[in-house]
Amino acid sequence: MILSPADLAAIGLTLRLASTVTIILLIIGTPIAWWLAKTQSWLKGPVAAIVALPLVLPPTVLGFYLLIAMGPNGFIGELTQSLGLGTLPFTFWGLVVASVIYSMPFVIQPIHNAMEALGERPLEVAATLRAGPIDRFFTIVLPLAKPGFISASILGFAHTVGEFGVILMIGGNIPDETRVVSVQVYDHVESLEYAQAHTLSALLVIFSFLVLLTLYWSQRRSRNATIGVMK
């Protein structure tokens, strides 16, 4: 189990990518989840469907469209160029944008479910105690939906670590920039370096198992905690 410097660089890059994506998704996902939980608008269905789209789309479809859209003639590419940012494919931030889209349902749906499960009652009670909407959001919604946020963070992070198809199509395999662990494993397998592929793959299996184990334990604990409060 010896990792080469290139393997270590890939692991470091993957962790950096997954953390960045998770933080961004929590920031933009929370208001979307809140809106989805509260709105009566006819737009709720279409928005929920768009959020869930990356669940069912093959990563190749996503990667193909992103490559075109973020290219110099695509609409995202034209936007980033006019902002003086150049084009996004083959850059770390290109991967961030792609992964935010790819992992979006894994972050928004748990938060949305947790918020919907709260119901109106705690908020009405808080309102009678003269808590304003913002106050209510931060003192009632966020603490009570905490298990949802924990699930969302873990799933978003883990799903980004497991991303492969999209990154392969828009990454360009650049060390320290876009060569993440999954791509590195693929390179090892393709160049018949099966021993190195085994080492990295085994690490990913162990990592994924631990992540999911943490998730189930944290869910059980929070359910027990909720039941305790109810009693």
Add this chain to the structure above:
Amino acid sequence: MRLARFIPPVLMVILTAFVTPNSLAQLPPLKAQKAKPAEVIHIASAANFSMAMKQLIAEFESQHNNAGRVKASYGSSGKIYAQIKHGAPFQLFFSADQEKPQALFNSGLTVGKPITYAVGALALWSNNAEFKQREQQKLQTGQFNKLALANPKLAPYGAAALEVLESLNLISTTRSKWVLGENVAQAYQFVASGNAELGFIALSQVIHNSHNDDYWALPRHLYKPIKQDLVVLKRGEHSQLVNAFLAFIKSDQGQRIIHSHGYTSLDTKEPSQ
């Protein structure tokens, strides 16, 4: 109640109306198949050769009155190699390089030595009108955003691109602009979508959909020939169709098709080793 009694006859009529023409149409070929079952062979081919292979198969099958069928799978040679080692049901393997057929030969999975079926050529291509006929100059002066190439570690066309950059003394000046595709098809994709202004690709990829001045076919002295070898696998040992297909590839007609796709200087009569 009464209505229910009518439904089965009605259904019968509808079903017969739908089924009869189809089954009639299917009868003759079914009979023919019983008389002489068509032999099917499965081959695996490197993705860069897919265009030529599709034409080869079409010509071959039409010559044999569709009595024999060739089913091809395309992919990267590394993946196909791993699949063959783990029992994939291919009778022929057209690799993009010489190492993998040789490795299969060494481990006793083949019938006979590898044979070189095509020698690939490298082209420098841009999808940007501004770059037309000036690919070489742009490469040498560094006036481009990204340079796409197949991963030299994985793909023979990537290794050849690296040799060209070495010959031209451009490795250190261009390295920061490299973007690597997992194979030459992906390098093509990066250029076609406009994300990389320049890219080293296989001549076979552009020879049919571009004018001659849209790319720079690299001089042969800048890189070692990209020899692509094939091997007959154990599963193809006693197949007449495999032998017929190999003979077709070596024939003048087969060679003409391969040449027309941008591959050159074949020596299929001689084993490569």
